[in-house]
Amino acid sequence: MVLSGARASARRHGRRSALAKVGGFLVGGAVATTLPFDRAFASTPAAGGGVDDDKSCDYWRYCALDGFLCTTAGGTKSSCPVGAEASLVSWVGTCHNPGDKRDYMISYYDCCGKTAFSGAQFCLRSEGERPGYSMGLHNDINWCMSNANKGYHCTVALVVGVAE
Incomplete structure (x- = not known):
């Protein structure tokens, strides 16, 4: 049961999509630190x-x-x-x-x-x-x-x- 669920998830979500999401979070965090802020x-x-x-x-x-x-x-x-x-x-x-x-x-x-x-x-x-x-x-x-x-x-x- 667990094995079939893991295989189904692997078919839907590849390594590239996981890397793209992690990269998006990293880039988003870097951009947020460059935004102006009110002191x-x-x-x-x-x-x-x-x-x-x-x-x-x-x-x-x-x-x-x-x-x-x-x-x-x-x-x-x-x-x-x-x-x-x-x-x-x-x-x-x-x-x-x-x-x-x-x-x-x-x-x-x-x-x-x-x-x-x-x-x-x-x-x-x-x-x-x-x-x-x-x-x-x-x-x-x-x-x-x-x-x-x-x-x-x-x-x-x-x-x-x-x-x-």
Whole structure:
């Protein structure tokens, strides 16, 4: 009974059809990995966050930040963690502080020299960002490229001054 069933299946489904199905699955899997995807899930604010919580993506200073928060990676909002150094170059943004209703120029520095910290909060906020027409004018690059150690760790947000 089992032998006759196996022979009948072999007559219906040859080795070539089995290989074609396996090949189709492999090619389909390879194509799926090249499709674009949305990283917006990574920019969700930390639980309990807000415009006054510097461990939240919603913190007012982070309006143009793209990266891991140093406040959740061993540093502060304005200083790199021990063992990391600030990038020699930075990008700037103008952020509105709802507390005093003023706009501030913020300078964002990547902290370099350490590997990424797995528990850090990732934020992607690009309020008012224009299309990148020159590589060095937006936040989508690794600013550690100017340092000797190019390993990215996290990003700090320094208040440079009041925007008039």
